[in-house]
Amino acid sequence: MTTHSRVPLPRATTPSLEPVPNWTKLSRNDEIEVYEDGKIVASGTVDMMALDGSLFWLLQDSGKGRALFLHGDGLLVRKHCRPHTHRNSRS
Numbered sequence: 309m310t311t312h313s314r315v316p317l318p319r320a321t322t323p324s325l326e327p328v329p330n331w332t333k334l335s336r337n338d339e340i341e342v343y344e345d346g347k348i349v350a351s352g353t354v355d356m357m358a359l360d361g362s363l364f365w366l367l368q369d370s371g372k373g374r375a376l377f378l379h380g381d382g383l384l385v386r387k388h389c390r391p392h393t394h395r396n397s398r399s
Contacts, residue, residue: 325386331361331379334387342366342377343384350375 325341328334334357342350350368352375357364363378377383 324389326389328385328387331357331364331385332359334361334364334385339388340366341386341388343386344382349383350377 338354352368355365
């Protein structure tokens with residue numbers, strides 16, 4: 309019988325999430341998570357949002373379809389932080 313040693317795979321880093329209390333700061337294609345009473349209820353990509361921040365449509369992960377969320381429902385939204393990219397400037 310041959311014994312195989314397992315090499316641990318590097319852990320994927322969990323992307324940091326920042327709260328978004330003002331939904332007017334959301335943009336199309338932002339990757340977010342939606343929480344109610346401290347529990348995640350949805351995650352996905354912002355599809356459309358109202359200019360006044362009163363609602364947004366979310367394309368949910370895992371093929372769960374499109375869902376509408378209303379600011380007045382007291383939900384917490386957290387946005388995945390995108391890594392900062394450095395631009396090369398040419399003089």
